[in-house]
Amino acid sequence: MAEESNNLPSVTYTLEREHLHQLFDVLTGKGYRLLGPAVRDGAIVYDELTAPSDLPVGWTDEQDGGRYRLKKRADDAVFGFVVGPHSWKKFLHPPALRLWQLRREGDGFTVIQEEAESPKYAFIGVRACELHAIAIQDKVFLESKYIDPMYKIRREGCFIVAVNCGQAGGTCFCVSMNTGPRATSGFDLALTEAMEGERHYFVVEVGSPAGADALSEISHRESQADEETTAERIVADTARQMGREMDATGIKELLYRNYEHPRWNDVASRCLTCANCTMVCPTCFCATVEDVTDLAGDTAERWRKWDSCFTLDFSYVHGGSVRATTKDRYRQWMTHKLATWFDQFGSSGCVGCGRCITWCPVAIDITEEVRAIRETESKKDSAGD
Amino acid sequence: MALSTDSAMTSPVANPMIPVPWRVQKARRETRDTFTLTLRPANGEPLPAFAPGQFNMLYLFGVGEVAISISGDPADQENLVHTIRAVGTVTRPMQRLKRGAVLGVRGPFGSPWPVEEAEGNDVVIVAGGLGLAPLRPALYRLLAHRQQYGRIVLLYGARTPRDLLYQRSLDQWQTRSGIEVAYTVDAAAEDWRGNVGVVTTLISKARFDPVHTTAMICGPEVMMRYVIMELEKLGVTDENIFISMERNMKCAIGFCGHCQFGPTFVCKDGPVFRYDRIEPFFKLRGV
Incomplete structure (x- = not known):
């Protein structure tokens, strides 16, 4: 990833909070299906939206290892929280998706042609780390040897409204992974929410012609210098609040050198192999397939469903599972995120969103695991001096 | 932000996820638990050229799909040959297929044996x-x-x-x-x-x-x-x-993640590997 500038682009616009609904109306009018954060069952998840009132207005989240709580805020911030258990992959790479249907015909079969139409998603409130996660999954599904037509059709028509984080969560470490907290690319519009006394507004950056087009239909004006400064300060403050930190220097080589490190046994003694971390991870893409038929056996379907490298089945070949132990499976997951991913797709597979830490039932912390391995290495080095 | 739809972003003509019907020309028992199926395209489509070492995904209607190496002659323009061991929920019923039966084929996938590079050796x-x-x-x-x-x-x-x-x-x-x-x-x-x-x-x-x-x-x-x-x-x-190399395989096109072996995907980087390129991972257990 290119070195990211911390300066906002020369022209930014100001959208008053009271006009935010216009963004929703304009995008709906353009045929988009609006998706974004909403409070459901004690968590902020991503769901269908119709108006700004559907957003978690006045809510925030408290996060730590194995802990997530919603709290009422003292103000009416619209985006005053970080990321929850969902990520945008649930729309672009759905948890269960029919890949095809076949009909028995004579002694053979034919494909039942299905309409392939873009669902025209508009994502409202995509964080910088999540933009990076989407870019990473683009590499997997669109820029590898083969193209996934199911992902492509969902991704192509997407309109993305990014939000620069106004606060960091207890498990956030985007600064370490160089993925945030400011959105730098991959969006149509990016908002920074500002609240000053009685004033409540968004500083808006335009990232694409589609973004400019949408903004042109909404009440807005060029930002004043002090508004820009406020927006910059908000993001800079967030960057200083990271709940976690990971030294990512030479991380690939570090893990490649330490495939046999005793720490893998240590983490294996805590890991329940529940797969939560892979489900909440915005870049984890692994899936299995299930072939089913109707009762008469005349129609067959193949479903693709999210899968996890934490299951024994995942690596099963005739004779047994390749990754038979918890150690094998945790090592596979973490070295994939932080080491082999570089060789496969040219970047880290971790964006520092912290979900795997928050949603781990036993609070295993990827930043802590990396630190433990790194520290034994530096001890060894100093002992050798 | 939307993606551009030009050039590299456009889909290949055929969907690599959808099986194509092929007909069993010959079914032959090899050993007590292995058998060889000789296949021809059921729709008369030409045989996709394959390189020695590549594999196909063979699909039994409504039952499931398995990765099977191609074991026939690459110069044979007519027949596609697979030798299969009957060990699982898909391969056991596959063993009972007779001449004329239809199954689905996706492929060929994967890297070849270095038959040309080996010339002179x-x-x-x-x-x-x-x-x-x-x-x-x-x-x-x-x-x-x-x-x-x-x-x-x-x-x-x-x-x-x-x-x-x-x-x-x-x-x-x-x-x-x-x-x-x-x-x-x-x-x-x-x-x-x-x-x-x-x-x-x-x-x-x-x-x-x-x-x-x-x-x-x-x-x-x-x-x-x-x-x-x-x-x-x-x-x-x-x-x-x-x-x-052999690993669990679901998609054969690098999306399902099952066949990962160190930094490689056995389905698209393998199954045939030059040993020095995977040696550190091959020496480990549980990778």
Whole structure:
């Protein structure tokens, strides 16, 4: 990833909070299906939206290892929280998706042609780390040897409204992974929410012609210098609040050198192999397939469903599972995120969103695991001096 | 932000996820638990060209799909041949297929044996059990261009004499084709006149020039480990050793993640790997 500038682009616009609904109306009018954060069952998840009132207005989240709580805020911030258990992959790479249907015909079969139409998603409130996660999954599904037509059709028509984080969560470490907290690319519009006394507004950056087009239909004006400064300060403050930190220097080589490190046994003694971390991870893409038929056996379907490298089945070949132990499976997951991913797709597979830490039932912390391995290495080095 | 829809972003013509119907031309029992299916396109479409070492995904309507190496002659423009072991929910019913039955095929996928790069060298092929099946297309190619190679050696190990695959071909290759064939079994009855022991015991007896040898190995990982050690001892370099890996596979096109082996995807970076490129991972357990 290119070195990211911390300066906002020369022209930014100001959208008053009271006009935010216009963004929703304009995008709906353009045929988009609006998706974004909403409070459901004690968590902020991503769901269908119709108006700004559907957003978690006045809510925030408290996060730590194995802990997530919603709290009422003292103000009416619209985006005053970080990321929850969902990520945008649930729309672009759905948890269960029919890949095809076949009909028995004579002694053979034919494909039942299905309409392939873009669902025209508009994502409202995509964080910088999540933009990076989407870019990473683009590499997997669109820029590898083969193209996934199911992902492509969902991704192509997407309109993305990014939000620069106004606060960091207890498990956030985007600064370490160089993925945030400011959105730098991959969006149509990016908002920074500002609240000053009685004033409540968004500083808006335009990232694409589609973004400019949408903004042109909404009440807005060029930002004043002090508004820009406020927006910059908000993001800079967030960057200083990271709940976690990971030294990512030479991380690939570090893990490649330490495939046999005793720490893998240590983490294996805590890991329940529940797969939560892979489900909440915005870049984890692994899936299995299930072939089913109707009762008469005349129609067959193949479903693709999210899968996890934490299951024994995942690596099963005739004779047994390749990754038979918890150690094998945790090592596979973490070295994939932080080491082999570089060789496969040219970047880290971790964006520092912290979900795997928050949603781990036993609070295993990827930043802590990396630190433990790194520290034994530096001890060894100093002992050798 | 939307993606551009031009150039590289457009889909290939055929959807690599959808099986195409093929018809069983011939179903032949090989050993007690293996069988060979010869397939032809059910819709009369031309055979997609494959390279020795590649595999297909074979689909039984409504039952499921399995990754199976292609084991026929790459020069055969008409037939697609797969030798399959009946061990699972898909391959067992597949074993009962008769001439005329239809199954689905996706492929071919994966990396080939280095049959062209090996020209000018001696070639040592070492197979264990069903591992001979993915090596057979390479053998056909070597034999069709026999004069391009030095010595060709085929070393093959199976569990018992009854488990020896393609036994008639083994004998034919030995007598007619100018290749040195030796095979051995792990265990046999008293009337067995052949070799008994693991396949590695055949390596030191084979005649080839280790410095100018390309080795192609396919079999259980533990067998490949010992074969590699033996070859290295004789002086065959890791850049000239090629192995075919097996991992769980669901999609064959790099999306499902199941076949990861270190930084590689066996479906698209393999199954055939040059040994020096995966050596650190091959030496680890549980990767």
